[in-house]
Amino acid sequence: MNLQTFQTRIQQAFPYVSKKHTKFLLAVSGGLDSVVLLDLFAKAEFAFAIAHCNFHLRGEESNRDEAFVTSLAEKYQKQLFTRHFDTQKIAQVQKTSIEETARNLRYNWFSALLKDENIFPATLQNKFIVTAHHANDSIETLLFNFFRGTGISGLHGIPERIGNIIRPLLFAKREDIKLYAEENSLTWIEDSSNQSEKYTRNFFRLNFLPKIQEYFPKVENNLLDNIQRFKEAEMLYSQAVEANKKKLLQQKGNEFFIPVLLLQKLPAQQTLLWEILKDFSFSQAQIPEVMKLLNADSGSHIDSSTHKTFKNRAHLVITTLQTISSQQILIEEGDKKIVFANGIITKSFVEGKIEIDKNPDIALLDAKEITFPLLLRKWKQGDYFYPLGMKKKKKLSRFFIDQKLSLSQKENVWIIESNKRIVWIVGMRIDERFKVLDATKKAVKLVVSYQ
Template sequence: MDLLTGFKIFIEKEQLFAPDQSLLLAVSGGLDSVVMAHLFKAAGFRFAIAHCNFQLREAESVRDESFVKTLADVLQVPFHHIRFDTLTYTESKRVSIQVAARELRYEWLEETRTKAGYSFIVTAHHMQDSVETLLMNLSKGTGISGLHGILPAQGKIIRPLLFAQKEDLLAYAQENGISYVEDSSNLTTKYTRNFFRHKVIPVMQEANPGTVPNIAASIARFREAEVLYQQALEKHVRRLVEQKGNMYMVPVLKLQKTIPMQTVAWEIFRKYGCTPPQLPQVLELLDSTSGKIVETATHRIIRDRQWLLITPLVETEAAVIVIEKDRSVVATANGILRLRTVVRKEQTPIPASAAIACLDKASLQYPLLLRRWRQGDYFYPLGMRKKKKLSRFFIDQKLSVPQKENIWVLESSKRVVWIVGLRIDDRFKVTQHTKDQLTIEWEAL
């Protein structure tokens, strides 16, 4: 089968785009992307060419830009181009040159696609690129999702050359007299991908010349296996994860009895910012006491009795956090509330700590609301019969502006119950008639 025929078959098989859609091709000037542009022209598809000049190789970068512009003229298609100050971006964002180039490239391509009305961005990744990605993922450690290599379609990006080997593209260029330019940076092995391309895969091919197509065939099977894996995983997630508002609850006992427990736990908690090194810490919560916490980049995972509670760090940015009657832990970015109900006994002392609120539960109306204080809020300070504005109370307490900005109030039926960590409202205090006492402890972080 010739390359053009295989190209058309792959596009149809993967349903990458409709024949009448217009596409934006990312073309560097190298063999892969230039051959891709010629294939699109030969197949009669509608497309434009886009080129990024990262200004990293001086005269060579200018040469590439000029070459791609000429290619667009020859193929009689629209040409979009841009020049980036990549080094400045690298310094300002504190990222590697590779990361900077990738971020700049895809952001501009998407912006161009949207403004000009193209259906998809098209890149020239081929079979060997996908194999390299798989091997790189394996070397770093990966779950099953790292075994599918480069996908033919992801969002608005499609890759119609994944069926082809590098040697197929080279042969097509030679047979059709297609010229292209060489990027000197592709020859260095200081970049991870180039190391695998020039050092790892050639050694593997010495042992087995069919390494690339054989691994590519395995990638196709891995993609199908991943579908089955996700189907089984979804059943576990439905059984184990319960959502209440912006909080997720995982029953400890059920998770401990799940087989395979570590794999399922990883797939659950990684969605909430958990990294591989943090997973053992999360699993330790299964055997810990209530109140223990593991904090990820985006969430807190809290052991609370028979549950693991997953709460977002951004919860503090919400206008209101709703606290239902059975909720026992509320995590915020600057502290944690722990709530428990006890039967009141006359001899039980009331803690003197301002970080602990002891309230008459019967006087409360649920749900309680936890929110930032607002101008105009008032309460009746414990031991006083007159109301006082919170702003005045804060002045009396000599709180700084940053301290005031971090104040939470607990509210019941539009009445302030507690200025968290400072003073409760006299109307909700424990009395001799109190039967059930709600004790709330504030742990500042």
Template structure:
């Protein structure tokens, strides 16, 4: 018998759902999700099963799907199965296969939840998954939210097995003689998470055999800390941010009194899509003249005398965000191709820009020119208004509305495509890595 009292106690303690709710279980066929299904069945709860076939492991993918279909039939519960073109999606969105699989499954789970009126989506993460997530976040860089890793409940997602470790699950599966299928990719050290699972965590357990329990307590403390921070940010929003008809206004005078300034400023700007490097660059730029702007994918932030003004970007204007991993960006009838090299060089080609990569703050913005734009043309030491630059170059009015302007994450213009790059971003003798942007007409 499974420890149903511990299972239902964890659900009640964390208020994951009510007894009469309909729960959609994400079941891959592996031991974790299969055990979760058996817990729900033996507890007499209302549930259905969703299974994703990502088509990544050929025969194994088909085997997993057949196993889950049989499991649902034996348990007499609804079953939903979908097939994804995961690699094609990853290539089209320029993301990793793992990230593509994650995006696809969560989108589909939410569609199922709404369509079939499920109250929650249950995922079979356990304590070891939580440890791996925290360590992975630390390695990649994270804020407080990344330190608590996986939470028992967030929005409609619940994780009712977080009271169990991987060892606990193995023992329960063995004791109850529960059948499951093994994903061979879990045994590969090719993925970052698997490297932590197979190589790093066993070493940590040599130092602390109770690692799962220690991390569980740490995660609770970090989650509480994040809650305190959120309360502090909510109070600051009421004090510093003023919503007006034309945007959101922040007092620079009040921002100057913040402590710790960088953390609180980032949290204030995060809801509008501004990254941490951009928020830091903004703080370093508060003494600059009015008109300096910074961009996220959805908003523009402008320094205006004693205030910061956040406005939503008009999506009707041509605008393309460029992430560090992007290699191309479409802009009207033009394509910007991007590559990186450690060999400093330069060509006298107006359709190419050779930029010091270390000076770039991603995401970059590719857009049309705006009134008030200015930059420092290559070879000059003074700023020039973009409108005057276009006049000097005798650019016809209709044409200048289609010229791509490459803008850094701090709002500074890097390159006027096909005309001139900015002197501040040129390759010098101290440049270590070069970003090359090339304009081509489609």
């Protein structure tokens, strides 16, 4: 690797980068990779600043790293930004691993620097965070994801760009980077944690890959070739998934429907379900259980942290979990507008000649039969009423079956009761005992509108 190779690679991978209208923020740890990255950017005459994180994880070694990066900034005459983090304490509070905590702290701070117009003026067309990840890092990521368990999206290694983060050294292997440093008389510092096998990636680098190379000497090149193949395979995979999702997923309001018979006719049903359901917080481990719903009874369901998937006759239905289940709202005689989870109910009185409205969102009730306050609440098992036009009572659960309501629709049903008697299943049916008669002189009019 040399400067010309690097510049050519920049032009090919990031054609939108121009020296005049682009400024970079280089993440520099002081290790071999970031020192080479810094030298290449300086010799290529790009505009950039340097950012260094002191995570205070290795005692004096962390302070040594900071001092070394400070000397690099002076050498290259570049603006340096340094930030200190009590990483272990933050990890304990957030209950995340040290690696994850450090990564989040690093990138959150980098993003904040990028938004500082004193460092990166608003007139810039492009501004990027640059990291020194290289080809071997990409290989280690592939192996880590493969053995941990992943879909095809985890097999393409590290992407060259995610948002405003770019990684221009991904074309180079570790040996190429070290050779460049030696040929250009660069100095760097060694991070002692790189030799610790408590980090999974170090295990792959220090033990796993060297053992594999004993049997397959070209394993690194082969894996890099596979990464490129996986990238292209993922493109085709994504196109096929999107085409099938358009066939399968039907949205009606806030619910999504998947026709069971259509899904069963398609190949790779578990994969398609995973690609659909992962957007609704379902885990891959739940997919076999969701598959069982295809042949289950109506009402059978599986929940994620945010959504419910249930069988409703010929469909799988995806809906949000209900967060309001026992709310009760009193409706006083003087109330004119009542806001509840499903929408708004407006209340008024009608006198004189009363015209019956068959709209299910409108309830006309004989005022003389009504006792205030009314109670607006969610329905519950055991509730019953006398459906309009019937002389016998019926349980709401049976009424919902007759109406062919789905599980989520049932969960969204509210009722209004007067003196412990249901007068209206909101938006559906009034009770026979409260209907307006020819002799009715005054009626209570309730109209529901949905949010």
